[in-house]
Amino acid sequence: DGGITQSPKYLFRKEGQNVTLSCEQNLNHDAMYWYRQDPGQGLRLIYYSQIVNDFQKGDIAEGYSVSREKKESFPLTVTSAQKNPTAFYLCASSLKGGSYNSPLHFGNGTRLTVT
């Protein structure tokens, strides 16, 4: 079954700790994305990667870091520098960049709570 796996589904951390969210895809997609979802604000792009070993900042990259060492994996680290990390995090992938012939497919998200 092809798809995107995000783990864990729920994650709790203390303030000041870094935390890494996992995203794995077996769709053989080149492009991968991380979005953050907050109530009433839609989905905001954190980082994206169009190819292995390369990634670009999205609109809200401050306090986050990523790596893309393998085609199928795109982990996101939420650092202690992120001022308001509690949110629902969504990973997505597409064959190439998002387009009519290359739609984005999403995982089922990780809900991070920092106290």
Place this chain on the structure above:
Amino acid sequence: QQQVKQSPQSLIVQKGGIPIINCAYENTAFDYFPWYQQFPGKGPALLIAIRPDVSEKKEGRFTISFNKSAKQFSLHIMDSQPGDSATYFCAASAYNQGGKLIFGQGTELSVKP
């Protein structure tokens, strides 16, 4: 210029009604306009999408209307059902700008039996 503005924020209709969700954009380079449906606790799933060279697209009970000159597009749900209750997001991207999807703020739809 990268924003996509979506309205209304929430919508309640009776079963069988036709909810309409509207989106507007500024970036004329956008060339892909999908709609996503999201149920609580799940990731968004692609519902229907349109290219700017087409003014309307239908898939089952879902229709996108696209007005290129006004830079607006909308989702209509015909004969809405309680199972359509979900959050709907419009989005847009430009292939020559990295294909990053820019999302609207979302519309929470409730269809009453």
